[in-house]
Amino acid sequence: MIHFEKVRWRNFLSTGNQFTEIELDRNSTTLIIGENGAGKSTILDAMCFGLFGKPFRNINKPQLLNSVNASSAVVEVEFRIGTKKVKVIRGIKPNIFEIHVNGKLYNQDANSRDYQKYLEQQILKLNYRSFTQVVILGSSTFVPFMQLKSKHRREVVEEILDIQIFSLMNMLLKQQLKTISDDMREADYKFNLTTEKVGLQEKYIDEMFMHKENLIKEKTSLIGGNEEEIFKKNLDIKFYTTNNHELLSYIADTDKVNDKHTKLKDIQSQLKEKHRAHTKLVGFFESNEDCPTCQQHIDETFKSSMIDKKKGDADNVTSGMEELKEELSKVTSRQKEINDIAVKIRDNEVHIAKENSSLIQLEKFNATLQLEIDQLTSGEVNKSDHNELKALKETLSGIDIQKSKLREDQTYSEAARSMLQDTGIKTKIIKQYLPIMNKLINTYLTSMEFYVNFTLNDNFEETIKSRYRDEFTYDSFSEGEKMRIDLALLFTWRAVAKMKNSTNTNLLILDEIFDSSMDSTGTDEFLKILNTLGDENVFVISHKQDVLADKFRSTIKFEKTKNFSHIMGEYNVTE
Numbered sequence: 123m124i125h126f127e128k129v130r131w132r133n134f135l136s137t138g139n140q141f142t143e144i145e146l147d148r149n150s151t152t153l154i155i156g157e158n159g160a161g162k163s164t165i166l167d168a169m170c171f172g173l174f175g176k177p178f179r180n181i182n183k184p185q186l187l188n189s190v191n192a193s194s195a196v197v198e199v200e201f202r203i204g205t206k207k208v209k210v211i212r213g214i215k216p217n218i219f220e221i222h223v224n225g226k227l228y229n230q231d232a233n234s235r236d237y238q239k240y241l242e243q244q245i246l247k248l249n250y251r252s253f254t255q256v257v258i259l260g261s262s263t264f265v266p267f268m269q270l271k272s273k274h275r276r277e278v279v280e281e282i283l284d285i286q287i288f289s290l291m292n293m294l295l296k297q298q299l300k301t302i303s304d305d306m307r308e309a310d311y312k313f314n315l316t317t318e319k320v321g322l323q324e325k326y327i328d329e330m331f332m333h334k335e336n337l338i339k340e341k342t343s344l345i346g347g348n349e350e351e352i353f354k355k356n357l358d359i360k361f362y363t364t365n366n367h368e369l370l371s372y373i374a375d376t377d378k379v380n381d382k383h384t385k386l387k388d389i390q391s392q393l394k395e396k397h398r399a400h401t402k403l404v405g406f407f408e409s410n411e412d413c414p415t416c417q418q419h420i421d422e423t424f425k426s427s428m429i430d431k432k433k434g435d436a437d438n439v440t441s442g443m444e445e446l447k448e449e450l451s452k453v454t455s456r457q458k459e460i461n462d463i464a465v466k467i468r469d470n471e472v473h474i475a476k477e478n479s480s481l482i483q484l485e486k487f488n489a490t491l492q493l494e495i496d497q498l499t500s501g502e503v504n505k506s507d508h509n510e511l512k513a514l515k516e517t518l519s520g521i522d523i524q525k526s527k528l529r530e531d532q533t534y535s536e537a538a539r540s541m542l543q544d545t546g547i548k549t550k551i552i553k554q555y556l557p558i559m560n561k562l563i564n565t566y567l568t569s570m571e572f573y574v575n576f577t578l579n580d581n582f583e584e585t586i587k588s589r590y591r592d593e594f595t596y597d598s599f600s601e602g603e604k605m606r607i608d609l610a611l612l613f614t615w616r617a618v619a620k621m622k623n624s625t626n627t628n629l630l631i632l633d634e635i636f637d638s639s640m641d642s643t644g645t646d647e648f649l650k651i652l653n654t655l656g657d658e659n660v661f662v663i664s665h666k667q668d669v670l671a672d673k674f675r676s677t678i679k680f681e682k683t684k685n686f687s688h689i690m691g692e693y694n695v696t697e
Contacts, residue, residue, distance in 0.1 A: 124202075129143070152660070165631065167186070175238060194213070195213055195215065255612070282618055309525045320511065341494055369470075387450070397439040407428050559614055564610075566651065605635055609651075630660045679692075
């Protein structure tokens with residue numbers, strides 16, 4: 123049994139930086155009251171977020187953080203399971219997820235998903251869907267059992283009956299059968315392939331025995347053909363090698379040509395620079411009457427003389443550049459010729475490399491052929507081939523044994539899976555409990571003065587008949603009547619869980635079930651049911667303080683002050 127003791131939160135929804143704390147096992151019945159928006163229903167979201175990482179209501183995770191303080195949202199839930207005292211701490215900004223068992227922090231090396239799985243499967247043995255069907259009944263985002271799809275209805279009941287282990291076993295068996303099927307296909311493939319190899323090997327041995335001399339002749343002929351090919355390739359290699367030697371002699375001056383080209387380019391740059399300098403001076407004297415630096419007048423005779431001299435110098439440089447250009451053209455042409463020859467040399471080298479590679483392969487092939495001829499001649503081939511045939515037959519026998527084992531495993535697994543499927547052992551267990559469930563449902567309905575015969579079949583489809591045998595569906599009833607059915611199912615699941623000691627817990631939280639859909643008669647009858655729950659701790663969230671306050675052991679009042687929710691006080695009946 124899960125015995126919830128305490129829940130506390132801060133900076134969560136409309137709650138500020140001070141912890142709001144509620145002792146969950148203090149009183150048998152507690153009424154939670156307050157105005158709309160005061161924070162009454164925060165306990166639902168705090169419990170669900172603390173245990174499962176998501177709120178009860180349809181609220182995005184960033185919206186759970188108090189918008190004023192905007193950090194350090196924390197929810198703590200404390201509970202006992204047998205001798206284990208557990209405390210779960212979950213926070214936002216920073217993200218916190220801690221599980222403390224008997225005061226010791228559980229190893230946090232696992233990722234958050236595995237950590238959550240450990241909490242649900244190993245500690246709580248309860249998931250979000252079961253929690254919201256057995257512990258919480260809300261009026262807003264809660265999806266009642268009768269509004270779940272058939273598959274999800276079954277999952278809830280299986281969890282309550284603690285038979286979901288059979289679904290896990292069935293899933294594991296399904297995976298195992300798939301593995302066996304894959305192994306069978308692989309074994310069949312190997313068996314057929316090995317059988318084919320055995321046949322081919324036997325045929326090969328027969329052919330080797332009958333045609334050994336023909337094989338020797340064929341291989342000898344191949345060797346001869348290969349040797350002719352080797353001879354031709356050696357001639358080709360010699361040709362390309364000789365050609366490369368000749369071509370290399372043609373480009374022996376490569377370094378000299380490249381050096382000459384570099385020097386000519388340098389001289390060309392120098393001449394261009396001198397030509398620019400002479401031209402610049404000519405322009406200077408043609409454009410200036412006075413020296414721009416000293417402001418002295420430039421003598422016309424001197425100026426004319428300098429212009430003529432610099433023009434002459436420029437012309438001489440131009441003449442030299444033309445001569446240089448011709449020489450540079452010759453050198454460039456020679457470079458192109460050298461490059462073309464170099465390409466031919468590289469092509470020849472590629473041919474040589476290909477021929478050498480082919481030669482190596484041919485020589486290796488000839489060596490192999492010669493070895494095979496030697497083995498054929500000496501009789502060693504037959505011996506090795508017989509050994510290979512023996513090994514293949516041993517392999518075939520091993521595969522056959524493996525197939526027999528796989529067929530046996532498949533038979534047992536299929537038999538076990540047929541028992542574990544929904545139509546198997548789980549359905550038998552469910553059918554055993556269905557009469558009890560239906561009896562409890564109708565007992566609770568009668569207690570709330572709702573006189574119908576409500577029956578669930580093994581597909582969890584409802585049949586609802588009135589005392590006059592009229593048939594109805596869940597959707598045909600009013601919201602108040604639906605609420606009575608939802609409550610009857612809730613108490614039934616709790617009672618069955620208590621019988622099975624599966625999802626059994628002391629805590630029950632009901633959110634605004636009296637406020638809209640439940641009339642006064644239904645309210646009174648429902649309160650009678652609450653008073654029969656014994657050692658359970660029931661929390662009811664409601665606006666009907668004036669009607670309900672004196673019917674609960676204690677009352678907790680929430681109030682919002684300066685946009686922050688907090689508990690104004692807790693009042694016991696004796697006070």
